[in-house]
Amino acid sequence: MGRTVTETARRAQIVQGAIEVLAEVGYAKTSFARIARQAGLSSTGMISYHFAGKDELMREVVAEVWRVSEAYMRPRIAAAEGHRARLRAYIESNIELLAVHPQHLAALLEVLPNLRGDEDTQQGYLESARAVLEFHQRQMQQAQADGGFREFDAWVMATAVRGAIDAVVTRWMTDPQLDPAAVGRELADLFDAATRAEAK
Numbered sequence: 001m002g003r004t005v006t007e008t009a010r011r012a013q014i015v016q017g018a019i020e021v022l023a024e025v026g027y028a029k030t031s032f033a034r035i036a037r038q039a040g041l042s043s044t045g046m047i048s049y050h051f052a053g054k055d056e057l058m059r060e061v062v063a064e065v066w067r068v069s070e071a072y073m074r075p076r077i078a079a080a081e082g083h084r085a086r087l088r089a090y091i092e093s094n095i096e097l098l099a100v101h102p103q104h105l106a107a108l109l110e111v112l113p114n115l116r117g118d119e120d121t122q123q124g125y126l127e128s129a130r131a132v133l134e135f136h137q138r139q140m141q142q143a144q145a146d147g148g149f150r151e152f153d154a155w156v157m158a159t160a161v162r163g164a165i166d167a168v169v170t171r172w173m174t175d176p177q178l179d180p181a182a183v184g185r186e187l188a189d190l191f192d193a194a195t196r197a198e199a200k
Contacts, residue, residue, distance in 0.1 A: 011050050013039050015064050018057055022107035027114045030054075058111050065108045066128065068101055069094075083143035084196055087161075088188040090136070094165050095184035098172050105169060133158055140195070149195045161191055 003011070017039030021030045032044035032054070041047065051057040073093040080089040097105055136158040143149040164187055172178045 007050070010046070011060070014041070014047055014050060014057070015060050017041075018061050019064070019103050019107040022061065022110045023103040027110040030110075058114075061107055061111055065101075065104045068104050069097055072097060072100060083139070083146065083148040084192055086139070087143075087195065088192060091161065091165065091188040091191060092181075092184040095168055095180050095187065098169065098178075098180040106173065109169065109173060129162075133162055136161065143195070147197055150197045152195070157191075157195060164191075 014035065017035045018030065021034045021038050025034065032047045035057075036042075036044045036047060047057070051060070073090070076093040077086055077089045080086040133155075137154045140149060140154040140157055144151060144154065168178075168180075168183055168187065172180065
């Protein structure tokens with residue numbers, strides 16, 4: 001049986017509270033008591049009613065961050081015309097998330113290292129990340145076939161793009177003065193120069 005509108009709204013309220021607490025105090029200090037206070041709930045029992053435990057709640061936090069990220073990035077990438085523009089949109093929108101949804105990314109960085117190696121969420125995240133990498137590898141290969149990108153190892157380039165974005169996110173965690181928009185443009189310029197085909 002599906003959840004009622006009220007139940008769905010309450011779960012979303014709890015997840016948002018968890019994201020805010022994770023971003024503020026980190027995974028180790030995130031408790032149902034803190035989340036309940038942050039979400040404006042009368043007791044931790046309301047969290048236990050909707051989530052079997054901390055692991056289940058953390059899985060939902062990861063899922064929510066993925067949903068929010070995709071909802072922000074997908075239309076921006078779709079609106080870009082041409083391979084070079086789509087690569088730029090992917091890089092810039094990824095990094096813009098730091099400014100648009102800072103708590104979501106901070107929460108994700110807190111949760112993932114603390115999941116057990118055999119945890120379904122960890123495996124699910126790794127599979128999703130692998131699928132995204134393979135998708136961008138195929139996109140780059142298509143751009144090469146169309147003549148828009150020069151010849152290079154598409155897997156290496158896709159991995160370099162992902163690694164550079166992740167490095168920016170890690171740097172941002174310790175340097176709140178970092179300008180995501182400026183860094184995104186610089187990184188997009190760098191990979192545009194690294195991938196584009198030379199004019200004939």
